[in-house]
Amino acid sequence: MYEAVIFDKDGVLVNSEPELDRRRRAFFAEEGIDDSGFPDFYGSNNKVVWGCVEPHDVERRERLYKKFRTRFANNPMPYAELATPGVRETLSGLRRAGVRTGLASASPRWVIDGFVEALGIGGLLDVTVSGEECAASKPAPDVYLRTMELLGVEPGQTLVVEDSPIGILAAHRSGARVCAMPLPEGVHLDQSLADVHLTCLLDVLPLALS
Structure with missing residues (x-):
């Protein structure tokens, strides 16, 4: 696990x-x-x-x-409407199993905090890190290495879930095992560096707990 x-x-x-x-x-x-x-x-x-x-x-x-x-200040992103199916179930399942969770995004801190609040998942994430808080943003591995440091884990103990080539490269460089999310219809990106290709977010649970 x-x-x-x-x-x-x-x-x-x-x-x-x-x-x-x-x-x-x-x-x-x-x-x-x-x-x-x-x-x-x-x-x-x-x-x-x-x-x-x-x-x-x-x-x-x-x-x-x-x-x-x-x-767009008066028209915030409708994060709750755009949330990936299975977000709460996935995070809750990991929490119940004792697996630590982190969010590592290239977004600014204010965007990350607004997203977490909109979805009400603050209690299901142990840490959140912005790439803007690191020396270099993705595709450098800094944001993932910093998140691992805060979680107290090593790369070999960590799964990273990404979608874009830039993010997958950053996660790959961090030494973690990299999972690629399926892309939206009509979007074609190179995910060949990923170690695992998921069919949905909930696939993370059996993978992380096996």
Whole structure:
């Protein structure tokens, strides 16, 4: 049995990527920003996203990001509606079995805290860590190594659940066993570095407890 399971947030515990992409595209259109040459931001982080929007002028980049946050301040992400089926059952099952749980996300701290509160899962997670609190974000392994440190576990005792190539690479570099979540219909990403391919989130339970 594994000592800990660490989950990514977007694409793992919540299907938020399509809505995030829709909001960014709406904002870019309103600001007259041509996003036709931008890469796919699936599984990426704010530094990469807004670095593409404004690669040179740091002050303008920060103003745009602040304006983006303000634009949707009264329309928070509907995390409860977008939650992956089986989130509470999976976390509760791990808690009952004595397996420690963590959330390691590239999202800012305020986003992570808002998500945990919206789903009411604070009591089912032992630690949460933002990539922005680490020296380097994904695909560096820092966020996973920091989460393991806080949980008091070694990589060989840990399962990580990820979805994007960037996150899978980060988890792989941490030395943990990596589980890939199934992707939404129409999304095609390279998950070949994963050790295990899940069919649903609940698959984590027998895997972690075996």
